[in-house]
Amino acid sequence: MIAVVDYDTGNTRSVGKALTHIGLEHIITADPAIIRQSDGIILPGVGAFAQAMANMEARGLDTLIKEVVQNGKPLLGVCVGMQLLFDSSTEYGETRGLGLIPGRVERLPESNLKVPHMGWNQLESQQDSLFNLVNHAYVYYVHSYYVVTASDYILASSDYGVKIPGIVQKNNVFGTQFHPEKSGDAGFQVLKLFKEVVVACSSSQQSI
Template sequence: MIAVIDYGMGNLHSVKAAVERLGYAVTVTSDESELMKADGAILPGVGAFGDAMAELSKAGLDEAVKRYAASGKPLLGICLGMQLLFSSSEEHGEHAGLGLLPGKVVRFQGSYKVPHMGWNRLAFRTDSPLFAGLQEGHVYFVHSFHVLPGREEDLLATTDYYQPVTAIVGRGNVYGMQFHPEKSGSVGMQLLGNFLALCGKPVQSV
């Protein structure tokens, strides 16, 4: 069973539908006991960092997500959900994140268009089980802030938007994707499928 964490700010149903298409049983939940029973968990997110952390805290899910990560089972943050994995963000003031990975979320700075929106090519920086059987391809981004990881080795893939931009991160059982894999065609679905494979076998063939 895969848990999609519901704290009121995420593309819950599109993520749930994508997981189901890949053959996995999935539940959308805000209950810690249900989360802790899951074989893998996904933290989605759309909106502002500070608001998301406030909603997670109000529901008691900030500590629940930390306990889940400490259990060693696979955890994936998507879009804002990836940013929440890090130490802090400067979006609308300084806000502390979950602190599962060191690093800071900062705003794009330059004369180019913000938000960064559209299809951009990934560049893999290291071997990762997320990249099994996959060639570098294009995925779909929508974001005005990006992550500066505190550890170079946590940076698994970048894209280019007038500068190298963090696209995929990972350390141990904790992963993050800045883009929306569920909206990124075959490349995104294969990346999501490779994450789910870390959680166990699908309940049905696809």
């Protein structure tokens, strides 16, 4: 069972429909007991980083997410949900994030390209991983801020005047800046790959 975290700042229903499409059992919830009992977690997000983080903190979900990740549960952050995984954001002033992956969130630089970055862009793998299956695939982005982090944590990126981390990972924590639930077959493939991670992790824990 996947817990899709509901904190009033996420496109939870769209993510839920995508999970149903690929046959992945899930529940949309903010209940700490259910989140702790789940096999994996998806943290969706749209809108502003500061508001999303405030909503998390008001519900005690920031502490809970850190706890379950520390215990080895796989986590996938989506869009702003991915940005929350990092140390901080400069959006509407400096705001602290979850600090699960080193890095910070900054505004896309001014250039001849429009901000927000909205629409389809191609993923390019940066290192070997399960997600090489979506190398060169086109995925759907909607964002004005992007993550600045070490290359060690970037599995795939897209070019938009700067290198935008499209898929990130540190241990059992994953994130996609793009919306897999809006990215057609490539997005479904990403969710299926996360499902594989969850199943493998669950099997490993049961065998201990």
